[in-house]
Amino acid sequence: MAESDLKLYDQAHLFDHLTTKQRQIIAAAIDVFAEIGYANASTKLVAQRAGVAEGNLFAKFKNKAGLLDAILQPVMTQIVPKIFNDFIGASAKHPETDLKTLIRQLVSERIDFLIANAKVLKLLFSELAYSQSRRDLLAQAIPAPQIARMGQTFTELKQQGQLVDWPDAEIFQLLWSLLGGAAVNYLFYQQVPDADKLTRSILKVLRP
Missing domain, CATH: 1.10.357 (Tetracycline Repressor; domain 2)
Structure with missing residues (x-):
């Protein structure tokens, strides 16, 4: 997971409203989805890669599809x-x-x-x-x-x-x-x- 993956969004100030944990989740999701494909990824793996509890992901993005839309x-x-x-x-x-x-x-x-x-x-x-x-x-x-x-x-x-x-x-x-x-x-x-x-x-x- 790399914060540099969010540079595209940061330049347009699109994720300024997100918390640190939410940014970590987005960056981890980009990393995981690109690595193994969206269909093969799980919210559990994304949460693990982000270093947060899976509940943090559900609280903001609801599910895997919601996370993909956010990206x-x-x-x-x-x-x-x-x-x-x-x-x-x-x-x-x-x-x-x-x-x-x-x-x-x-x-x-x-x-x-x-x-x-x-x-x-x-x-x-x-x-x-x-x-x-x-x-x-x-x-x-x-x-x-x-x-x-x-x-x-x-x-x-x-x-x-x-x-x-x-x-x-x-x-x-x-x-x-x-x-x-x-x-x-x-x-x-x-x-x-x-x-x-x-x-x-x-x-x-x-x-x-």
């Missing part, structure tokens, strides 16, 4: 939208950015984020793989104005002849597929992404 809900509804918003905001400040620079920035920042928050993201990807409701929640959390702003950037790059003239939905799908595939390979198979190689692969497809 994933803030990521999907607050952290992911903020990351998306920050990236779009940075792109808007530099409208002259070419496709290569945009993709390199996207890839580099996502790899850094992936490595820094591997345990939480492993748990998130595992749940998204078979939970339609969580996928729907994540999709709804992305701010529509920011998607529109990214679409505007795509339009400008298409007009400049830098980006293939595909529907924006297909471009988003391609980016998700390649970035998501790299994330899965790292989280589940310990293959560290090569930022330069991944950038080249994306550009090879997206350039006219």
Whole structure:
């Protein structure tokens, strides 16, 4: 168990209201769920890893499902939208950015984020793989104005002849597929992404 696993939440002040024991439980749960999988974990093991009585877990989080929600809900509804918003905001400040620079920035920042928050993201990807409701929640959390702003950037790059003239939905799908595939390979198979190689692969497809 490591307090560093909560860094993602602490940066957004999402767990400021929790007690020390509750933070220990959350950190232990992230550790255990990422290590052996949510389905194989028990509240007893989480409590043991946290160094608290199992009753402390039930008092705040009710059960294992409640504990999982406490970990994933803030990521999907607050952290992911903020990351998306920050990236779009940075792109808007530099409208002259070419496709290569945009993709390199996207890839580099996502790899850094992936490595820094591997345990939480492993748990998130595992749940998204078979939970339609969580996928729907994540999709709804992305701010529509920011998607529109990214679409505007795509339009400008298409007009400049830098980006293939595909529907924006297909471009988003391609980016998700390649970035998501790299994330899965790292989280589940310990293959560290090569930022330069991944950038080249994306550009090879997206350039006219």
